[in-house]
Every structure is written in structure tokens, then in C-alpha cells.
Amino acid sequence: MSTATLSTETGTTENGIFYPSNVMLDLSKLKKVYPTPKGDYVVLEDLDLQIMKEEFVTIIGHSGCGKTTMLSMIAGLNPISGGNIAVLGKPVKGPGPDRGVIFQSPSLMPWMTALENVLLGVNKVFPHATKTQRKDIAKYYLHKVGLEGAFNKKAMELSQGMQQRVGIARAFAIKPKVLLLDEPFGMLDSLTRGELQDILIEIWNKEKITAVMITHDVDEAIFLADRVVMMTSGPRAKIGDILNIDFERPRSRKSVLEHPDYYTYRKHLIDFLEH
Amino acid sequence: MEQEIVLKKQRQGLSFLKPLIMKLSPKINKGSLVSFLKKSGITLLSVLLFIGLWHMGAKALYDVEAEYKIEKALAERGQEAADAERACIASGDSSCQPNTLPSPSQVWASLQSLIADHQVITADKAAFVEKMAATNAKLIAQGKDAIVYTGRASFLDIIFTSIKTVFAGFLLALLIAVPIGIIIGLSPSLRSAFNWFIQVFKPVSPVVWYLLVFMIVKTLYIGDSSDNAFVISFISVGLCAMWATLVNTAMGVSSVDKDYINVAKVLKLGTFQKVFKVILPSSLPLIFTGLRITLSVAWMVLIAIELLAQSQGLGLFVWEEFQNGANDSNSKIIVAMFVIGIIGFLLDRFMLTVQNMVSFNKNEAV
Numbered sequence: 001m002s003t004a005t006l007s008t009e010t011g012t013t014e015n016g017i018f019y020p021s022n023v024m025l026d027l028s029k030l031k032k033v034y035p036t037p038k039g040d041y042v043v044l045e046d047l048d049l050q051i052m053k054e055e056f057v058t059i060i061g062h063s064g065c066g067k068t069t070m071l072s073m074i075a076g077l078n079p080i081s082g083g084n085i086a087v088l089g090k091p092v093k094g095p096g097p098d099r100g101v102i103f104q105s106p107s108l109m110p111w112m113t114a115l116e117n118v119l120l121g122v123n124k125v126f127p128h129a130t131k132t133q134r135k136d137i138a139k140y141y142l143h144k145v146g147l148e149g150a151f152n153k154k155a156m157e158l159s160q161g162m163q164q165r166v167g168i169a170r171a172f173a174i175k176p177k178v179l180l181l182d183e184p185f186g187m188l189d190s191l192t193r194g195e196l197q198d199i200l201i202e203i204w205n206k207e208k209i210t211a212v213m214i215t216h217d218v219d220e221a222i223f224l225a226d227r228v229v230m231m232t233s234g235p236r237a238k239i240g241d242i243l244n245i246d247f248e249r250p251r252s253r254k255s256v257l258e259h260p261d262y263y264t265y266r267k268h269l270i271d272f273l274e275h
Numbered sequence: 276m277e278q279e280i281v282l283k284k285q286r287q288g289l290s291f292l293k294p295l296i297m298k299l300s301p302k303i304n305k306g307s308l309v310s311f312l313k314k315s316g317i318t319l320l321s322v323l324l325f326i327g328l329w330h331m332g333a334k335a336l337y338d339v340e341a342e343y344k345i346e347k348a349l350a351e352r353g354q355e356a357a358d359a360e361r362a363c364i365a366s367g368d369s370s371c372q373p374n375t376l377p378s379p380s381q382v383w384a385s386l387q388s389l390i391a392d393h394q395v396i397t398a399d400k401a402a403f404v405e406k407m408a409a410t411n412a413k414l415i416a417q418g419k420d421a422i423v424y425t426g427r428a429s430f431l432d433i434i435f436t437s438i439k440t441v442f443a444g445f446l447l448a449l450l451i452a453v454p455i456g457i458i459i460g461l462s463p464s465l466r467s468a469f470n471w472f473i474q475v476f477k478p479v480s481p482v483v484w485y486l487l488v489f490m491i492v493k494t495l496y497i498g499d500s501s502d503n504a505f506v507i508s509f510i511s512v513g514l515c516a517m518w519a520t521l522v523n524t525a526m527g528v529s530s531v532d533k534d535y536i537n538v539a540k541v542l543k544l545g546t547f548q549k550v551f552k553v554i555l556p557s558s559l560p561l562i563f564t565g566l567r568i569t570l571s572v573a574w575m576v577l578i579a580i581e582l583l584a585q586s587q588g589l590g591l592f593v594w595e596e597f598q599n600g601a602n603d604s605n606s607k608i609i610v611a612m613f614v615i616g617i618i619g620f621l622l623d624r625f626m627l628t629v630q631n632m633v634s635f636n637k638n639e640a641v
């Protein structure tokens with residue numbers, strides 16, 4: 001069997017490095033330096049992390065350790081100081097619609113309606129679709145997040161929770177390969193938060209995409225993730241530990257809470273954060 | 276719900292109409308009626324107080340000036356002349372009235388005479404048009420210019436000229452400042468390149484702008500003198516007033532929320548989409564703040580510029596009345612002052628209303 005057929009069947013080669021085909025995101029020896037008036041501040045150094053296709057990974061770590069920095073580098077919004085980030089073997093060169101982002105604040109254009117906000121991305125990603133087709137795509141995802149009654153409401157008239165729903169719809173509607181979420185539910189009350197977690201998991205499961213989500217909430221991290229990634233405190237933060245969550249999917253909040261392993265997982269994470 | 280928001284916004288801009296709107300609305304509840312009466316009562320009271328103080332001040336100045344005139348007559352021409360002067364002033368004869376701050380009633384009379392004058396001139400104009408109708412038709416048929424009325428301008432014509440000039444100037448400012456503001460807002464290097472230019476020319480006084488425009492228009496534009504005056508004054512007004520819009524537009528465009536820019540980057544929007552769908556809408560509130568300042572500056576400098584340019588507007592009217600020194604000149608000047616103030620106020624309110632309509636951020640107080 002020649003190397004060429006090998007690469008198409010089980011993986012790709014880029015710059016002579018072999019990537020197993022089930023790796024979606026590959027961060028290697030990642031480094032980030034912010035220049036400050038008092039000299040360079042090394043936020044991340046020697047950070048290695050591989051995230052598989054269709055995996056849901058949550059990231060926890062102390063405030064200021066560099067989680068947002070890492071995520072924005074994956075998104076291509078923040079330049080890399082050293083090391084590599086590859087998406088399906090291809091190095092990241094800038095932002096792109098293959099990596100959808102849901103920001104902590106919904107960041108909707110307040111002067112547009114919910115539908116227009118979602119369409120903004122859809123128009124870009126599906127330039128050959130007809131206008132009705134694009135609208136249908138946008139409406140489908142707004143429907144999925146439970147906003148069928150608010151298509152034509154201006155974003156500024158929506159509540160925080162509704163705005164973040166639009167943010168989720170907008171991110172999924174561009175059909176990304178990877179979804180990057182930076183504390184998307186941090187500003188919401190726990191009831192809305194739970195609802196949106198369910199919606200997120202449901203769409204993620206249906207679309208079969210890879211999700212990387214930063215959170216401060218240990219329970220949220222366990223409930224959503226296949227793996228919880230723990231980052232060490234900065235400066236020079238890296239991956240400290242990784243915890244596999246072996247609960248079956250689909251999960252219900254109740255079954256997770258009642259599972260005998262739940263408290264072991266929880267203790268593991270809290271012990272890490274407290275040291 | 277949407278309408279409610281619109282209404283709320285309009286109230287911010289035209290809130291002084293609120294009592295009126297409430298009065299006109301069919302459902303008047305007791306509370307709103309009481310507060311309406313209270314509000315308009317207070318306004319009315321303050322107006323009366325103002326007129327009263329003005330009246331007393333004018334009276335005092337009148338007495339001082341009269342005394343001075345009598346004393347002057349006494350010193351220069353003796354007791355007899357002084358007595359004659361006193362009698363003349365007391366009789367109300369217009370030839371020897373002290374020339375000072377006019378009283379409210381004089382100003383009111385002047386306003387009415389200006390309106391009457393306007394009616395006379397309008398009738399005159401209509402008669403002229405009728406008389407010349409046949410002749411003009413013939414002239415036009417021969418391919419010549421029609422004969423137009425060139426008589427004195429009435430007070431309303433003068434106001435209209437001023438408003439026309441200010442809008443032309445405002446439009447010019449808008450057409451220059453908004454595109455340039457957008458361009459320099461988009462590029463930090465252009466911004467620093469243009470910065471000295473803005474800093475140097477922004478504080479230049481209207482008089483200097485007028486002279487500059489005069490030099491250029493004089494050589495380039497050959498129209499008759501009244502056209503010339505109009506062109507010169509509106510260009511000067513525009514150039515003088517455009518800076519606020521330029522600075523605000525550049526600032527609005529350059530300080531678009533980083534989140535929006537990130538969204539545009541993630542969605543990989545093209546430059547055109549980015550500018551027209553994200554950057555411009557988000558900077559509209561600041562652009563309109565700039566335009567509002569521009570309009571009020573334009574109206575303020577207009578008076579001085581019209582005076583210099585000899586354009587038939589309120590500025591020239593005020594100056595000519597002052598030079599004229601006729602008996603009712605002073606009160607006509609005060610009439611013009613009120614007209615200028617009220618129009619300026621209405622223009623500002625109009626812009627505030629527009630500004631509130633485009634402002635998407637309800638918390639953004641201006």
C-alpha cells in the first residue's frame with residue numbers, strides 16, 4: 001500500500017507530519033507572549049492538546065490563566081507567538097467560518113433583527129443558495145434554539161438569554177467543523193443556563209461537530225463534556241490534567257447527578273483547582 | 276411594542292411638544308391634566324417674569340438715555356434747548372426718542388410691522404407677476420430670459436434665505452465630512468496623517484473661512500452678485516461647521532465595538548459587507564451626534580458670514596438695521612434675535628429626534 005492511499009484512508013500528511021484522521025484540532029508547543037510595558041508576559045508555553053472529531057471538550061482553569069487567549073488563537077483572532085495550531089492537519093492562518101465562535105457576550109448587531117443576524121453568516125457561507133433557501137437555513141436554526149416567535153425582533157429588544165440563543169443559532173448556521181465557546185452562559189441565570197445547555201448538546205449531537213467550551217462551572221464542565229481539560233495557572237500556563245467523562249449519551253441532568261462516578265469526577269476537578 | 280419605543284424616543288427630542296400631544300389625545304386622565312397645567316403654568320410664569328424684567332430694564336435704560344440727552348442739550352445749547360428736548364421726548368415724537376434697548380411692546384409692534392410689510396411686498400410681487408405675465412410669455416417664446424421681480428426682500432424672504440443657506444451649507448458639510456470621516460476612520464495611518472490638518476483647521480474662525488472662500492469663489496465662479504453671495508456664504512458655513520461631523524464620524528468608525536469586528540472576522544465578511552453592514556450602522560449614532568453639532572454651528576456662524584458676504588439673510592438684516600439707525604431699528608434687531616434663537620432651537624430639536632431614531636442603544640444618553 002502506498003503512502004498516498006494511506007493518507008486518504010486513515011489520515012492526512014502536512015509538512016511531512018502524519019495526522020491520524022480522527023484528530024480535529026492539534027495544538028503543539030503553543031506559546032503566547034503579550035508585550036507589556038514591563039517586558040514580555042508569557043501567558044502560554046509548551047501547551048499541547050489534541051481534540052478529536054465530534055468530541056465535546058470543556059476547559060477549566062483559574063481566571064486569567066489564558067483560556068480566552070488559547071481559544072481566540074484557535075479561532076484565528078489572536079496571533080500565535082510560537083508552536084502550531086492545526087485544524088484537520090492544516091495550520092490556522094486566520095479566522096474562518098470552519099471555526100464558529102460563540103462569545104461570552106452575545107455580540108449580536110443590535111440594529112439587526114434576529115433573522116438578519118443569523119443570515120449575516122449564512123449569506124457568506126452559502127453564496128450559491130437562493131434567498132429563500134438561506135432564510136430557511138437561518139429560520140431552521142432559530143427554531144432549534146426556540147426563537148420561532150422572534151425572527152423579526154431587533155436584537156436589542158431581546159433578553160440576554162434570547163440574544164445568546166441567537167448567538168448559538170448564528171454559530172451553528174454557518175456549519176462550522178469546530179465550535180468554540182468562551183463562557184457562553186456565564187451571564188445567564190441557572191434556569192436559562194440549563195435550557196441552553198440542553199439545546200447546545202442537542203444541536204451538537206445532531207450536527208456531529210467538534211466543540212471546545214470554556215467554563216467556570218464545574219458541574220457544567222462535567223455534564224457537557226467527553227473530556228474536561230484543566231489548565232495550570234499562569235504565567236506559562238499549559239495543560240495540567242485531562243479527565244475523561246464516561247457517562248453515556250444522551251445524558252439527563254438527573255441521571256448524571258445520580259451516577260456514582262459523578263462525585264469522583266467533581267472531586268478530581270475541585271482538587272485540581274484548589275491546588 | 277415597537278411603536279411604544281418610537282414614541283418614547285420622539286419624546287426625548289420633541290419633548291417640549293409633550294403637553295400639546297397630551298392635550299390633543301382624546302383620553303385625558305386627571306393626573307396628566309394636572310401635570311400639564313402645572314408644567315405649562317411654570318413655563319408661562321417664567322416667560323412673564325422674563326418679559327417683566329426686560330420691560331423694567333428697558334425702561335431704566337430709556338430714562339438714563341433721556342436724561343443724558345437733556346443734559347447734553349443743556350450743556351451745548353442752554354436751558355431753553357434742554358426744556359424743548361424734554362418736551363419733545365415726553366410728547367413721544369419719533370425724531371428725538373432716546374435710542375436704547377427697546378421694550379417688549381416696541382418689539383411686538385416691530386414684529387407686526389414686519390409681517391405687514393411682508394404682506395405688502397407679497398401683494399406687490401403678485402401684481403408684478405400678473406402685469407408681466409404676457410410680456411414674459413413673449414420673452415420666453417423668443418428664447419429670452421423672463422423679467423423677474425427684483426424689489427425689496429420681505430422679512431420672511433430673508434428668513435427663508437438664511438434657512439436655505441444653512442441647509443446648503445449643512446449638506447455640503449455632510450457630503451464632505453461623512454465620506455472623509457469614514458475613510459480616515461477605517462485607516463489608522465490615514466488618521467494620523469490627517470490629524471494635524473484637522474487640528475489646525477478646526478479652530479479657524481468663520482471670518483477667516485469666509486475670506487478664504489471669497490478668494491477662491493471670486494476667481495472661479497462668475498455669477499451675479501447675489502448668487503455669488505449665496506454661494507460664498509453657504510460654502511463658508513459648510514466648511515466652518517463640518518469639523519464636528521468629520522471628527523465624530525472618524526471616531527465612530529474607528530471605535531466600533533471589538534466584538535462586532537471579531538464577528539465580522541469569524542464570518543469572513545468582505546470589506547464592503549463589513550463597512551456597510553457592521554461598521555457604518557454601529558457608528559451611526561456618533562455620526563448623527565456630529566451632524567447635530569454641525570447644524571447648530573452652521574446656524575450660529577451663518578449670521579456672521581451673511582453679514583460679511585452681503586447675502587440677503589438674517590445676518591445682513593441685523594447689520595443693516597444697526598447701520599440704519601432708524602427709530603424702530605433696535606426693536607427689529609431684537610425680533611431677528613428671537614427668530615434666530617427659535618429657529619436654532621427647532622433645528623436642534625429636529626436633529627435630536629433624528630438622532631434618537633437611529634440610535635440603537637437605548638442607554639446611550641447624549
Ligand SMILES: Nc1ncnc2c1ncn2[C@@H]1O[C@H](COP(=O)(O)OP(=O)(O)OP(=O)(O)O)[C@@H](O)[C@H]1O
Pocket residue numbers: 034035036041043061062063064065066067068069070234
Ligand atoms: N491584549 C492583551 N495584552 C496584554 N495582556 C493580556 C492581553 N489579553 C490578555 N492578557 C493577559 O493574559 C492573561 C490571560 O488572559 P485571558 O483573557 O486569556 O484569561 P482567561 O483565562 O480567559 O481569564 P478569565 O477566566 O477571567 O476569562 C491575563 O493575565 C491577561 O491580563
Ligand SMILES: [Mg+2]
Pocket residue numbers: 067068069182
Ligand atoms: Mg476569558
